[in-house]
Amino acid sequence: MLNSKNIDINDQFKRALDIMENSGRSVFLMGRAGTGKSTLLEYFRGITKKRTVVLAPTGVAAMNVKGQTIHSFFKFKPDITIEKVRKTSHGDATSIYKRLETIVIDEISMVRSDLLDCVDRFMRLNGNNAAEPFGGAQMVFIGDLCQLPPIVTPQESGIFGGYYKSRYFFDAKAMEGFDMEYIELEKVYRQKDTAFIELLNAFRDGKAQDRHIEAINKRYFPDYSPEGNNFTICLTTTNAMASDINERELAKIKGDPKKFTARIDGEVDEKSFPTERELFLKAGAQIMMLNNDPSGRWVNGSIGKITEILNDSIIVEFEKGGSEAVQPFSWEIFRFSFNKDTNSLSSDIVGTFTQFPMKLAWAITIHKSQGLTFDQAVIDIGGGTFAHGQLYVALSRCRTIDGIILKKKIQPRHVLTDRRIKEFIAEYQNGKSEIVCPFDEKIATIEKAIKTKRSLDIAYLKASNETVRCAIMPALIEEMEYQGKPYLGVKARCYLKQETRVFMVDRILEIRLIE
DSSP states (O other), X not given: OOOTTTSOOOHHHHHHHHHHHHOOOEEEEEEOTTSOHHHHHHHHHHHOOSOEXXXXXXXXXXXXXXXXXXXXXTTOOTTOOGGGOOOOSOOSTTOHHHHOOEEEESSGGGOBHHHHHHHHHHHHHHSSOTTSGGGGOEEEEEEOTTSOOOOOOTTXXXXXXXXXXXXXXXXXXXXXXXXXXXXXXXXXXXXOOHHHHHXXXXXXXXXXXXXXXXXXGGGBOTTOOOOTTOOOEEEESSHHHHHHHHHHHHHHSSSOOEEEEOEEEESOOGGGOSSOSXXXXXXXXXXXXXXXXXXXXXXXXXXXXXXXXXXXXXXXXXXXXXXXXEOOEEEEEEEEEEETTTTEEEEEEEEEEEEOSEEEOSEEEHHHHTTOOBSOEEEEOTTOOOSTTHHHHHHTTBSSGGGEEESSOOOGGGXXXXXXXXXXXXXXXXXXXXXXXXXXXXXXXXXHHHHHTOOEEEEEEOTTSOEEEEEEEEEEEEEEEETTEEEEEEEEEETTTTEEEEEEGGGEEEEEEOO
């Protein structure tokens, strides 16, 4: 289990943990790639005294956080709709749903609005308070809306164009008027180079200009081919591209592959398989590890090459150096239940999937790379990107820009973003700001700072709908005009940019005097 000595508990982590553990307020915890969302969740699970369940939209995502899928926990069938949600037969006071205090949903960016409405309806019917959203349970949503979106088939798209404002969770009917805190994790741990982080942010926020595209295209090497003991992985846009590359590279190695069949015990849905039921491997094959080794010899996403296949183990040489004997690993499938004896929720193992914790990995899809980190990756977008956030996810897998190798040049049309996400963030932050810090209070604080010649610490919503925190020294506050429209502005020295700038008062989300 993680403890406070193992992680950097920054101010945003502290605020999030305080809300999650010491209040009943719901919260949306959003963070760009590499900001420690998974680490924060793991730490919270280790310290919380609340009756909490951790859910995710897919089987693999649920397995990664030792939780359940949304469908499994609420006993939803794949074709669930709000009309099909029913009161359970276990409606007594000891029902797990009635005793539940907190519901955590990880990878919330991939949860559709209609599914969240089903969760709300179910908890109103089976939870502790039918009159409250989600039955009165505290909701903790974790994810990055600028990464991969929910999947909606062409046949279903009509629903989201008519009944729902969008497919995203925040446009569920249950979210109308729903009060939740919004915390955006800002400190990036995966990358250290500030210029590279700025470049990634430009692609994430849909603000990539010619200079950004020119900078990333310096990593364009169309004829690049891994040689010898190179551990480079290729990220592709489709499963077909990844499979073709893996099958082609495996066929280049002499000899027949050895087959390893997984052992499956108990209740394990095929969609939750963390790797193939039947693995076909050869000495010399490049693989990716799919678990975190308890002894720390490798982590989920570590790249290696098989050097020898033995009867009960596989010898793998890792990119970081050294060889290790890998034995089969058992993934546990969990189900939450209520323990009457301890008056608490328990996480019970209902099945196991045992297989060598690896998969062929000359190539994987960008979708399956989400959450992983690589030193070097070839990015092949094939015919182009087709989902918003897809390019950003691919680029942000690498620790440094020098680790990126582009098989095709990036063009402006490949940078896909969804305007609805930016609208939601702006609308929600402005709304919360007016509640937490009313307009009149902002003016009074600014005027006091000017009178006493003190600096202000502000959280400011930029025109791009990105929130930045900075210290300013205000000089004056007055009515101003931009493109013929009046607004109340503050002329101030910005310490972050080291220049005098104008800030719109209505875009100041948080403000405090610096003592």
